[in-house]
Amino acid sequence: MHNAPGLVAILAYNGLCTFEFGIAVEIFGLARPEFDFPWYEHRIVAVEPGPLRAMGGIQVLADGGMELLEQARTIVIPGWRSRNEPLPPGLSEALVRAHERGARLLSICSGVFALAATGLLDGRGATTHWQYTEELAERFPAILVDPDVLYVDSGQIITSAGSAAGIDACLHLVSRDFGTHITNSVARRLVMSPQRTGGQAQFIPAPVSRTPRNDLSRVMQWARERLHEPLEVRDLANQALMSERTFLRRFNQATGVSPKAWLQHERLARARELLESGSEHTETIALRCGYRSVESFRVAFRSVVGLPPSAYRERFGRGEKVVAE
Incomplete structure (x- = not known):
């Protein structure tokens, strides 16, 4: 409620x-x-x-x-x-x-x-x-x-x-x-993509990337389907068939953020959805979102969202009971 x-x-x-x-x-x-x-x-x-x-x-x-x-x-x-x-x-x-x-x-x-x-x-x-x-x-x-x-x-x-x-x-x-x-x-x-994070750049000097948008979109969707894996920038670059340096430059040109920052945003967005809609333990959610330890997940979540995962679930969850974490 x-x-x-x-x-x-x-x-x-x-x-x-x-x-x-x-x-x-x-x-x-x-x-x-x-x-x-x-x-x-x-x-x-x-x-x-x-x-x-x-x-x-x-x-x-x-x-x-x-x-x-x-x-x-x-x-x-x-x-x-x-x-x-x-x-x-x-x-x-x-x-x-x-x-x-x-x-x-x-x-x-x-x-x-x-x-x-x-x-x-x-x-x-x-x-x-x-x-x-x-x-x-x-x-x-x-x-x-x-x-x-x-x-x-x-x-x-x-x-x-x-x-x-x-x-x-x-x-x-x-x-x-x-x-x-x-x-x-x-x-x-509003017919718009989900809310962008505040830290995203407001002005991108080269808004039209030489990399076709659908190429980057394909890589981003590939990563979203694998957030449970410990993805690194080199994994995304390999998927895009680019060198890591070229991928970093083109990703930033097209989105205004680094691949690492984008991955963090996607992981935490997934974590929010899981905390709101389910009753899984924090440890399970951390693993499903690609964090290697629950401690690193808690630190990242709190630094970006402003609340620890348990408090976020209590405030925005749908009432499912969670066994003591």
Whole structure:
């Protein structure tokens, strides 16, 4: 049984970034009749007097003003109209109060500049669109800016890179609330691949690889079918009929991550599914996912997911009893 995830307040402002706004509404505001548990409530919150005109000439009707932020468990800042413009009166204080009472804050793309202005990101990791990361670091030197990732989860605050990376950040929050199985179901409805990890590069200088995509896809599928084996990069390179050096370069060009990082992601994604859907011992799951010891599996799982496997199963499992591990 999943707990109700509470109210998501999505900020609206004059000059609203429509794509980023649409991402938040699609993920948190769309009805989910396929689920038999409470989904997010959502409200559109005007942070200044109307009329609010979004990019593209759309007029936005909000559900209320900033008083709604007092009720929100999650607040989404979908971009920001200007990286240099001061925040509307009262918004900075409202965001700080929400953070103090435990609300989660999520910014998409340039929305990080609104968060930065509150001081809440000082001493924390954050990211934004690759075009703006240098500016963010120069203007707010107390923020630990990471220019090379899709999103940064610093606990109560999640910041994402450019526009589409906001989908990954929002799905990451869904995963924190509901687990991988539900998140993948949401991703399928969005007609997109399962959620990408935050550490994936946001900008790939050579997005079109000389290696045909179906060649790499074949190798990746081959590896997914053998995650229980102790695969190494040389095994994937051999399967692709390339030298290890050439394979490393082309894999990174095509995906933005190293084969080793991709394998780790696939192993842990499989582990999440097994922990959510079954009652196998942690030792068995570790072996099925290619880890040579349960200790190394636990360390890897906790470092990426933020919870030990036993706590993850307790939170997201489907209730099957597990014999003491």
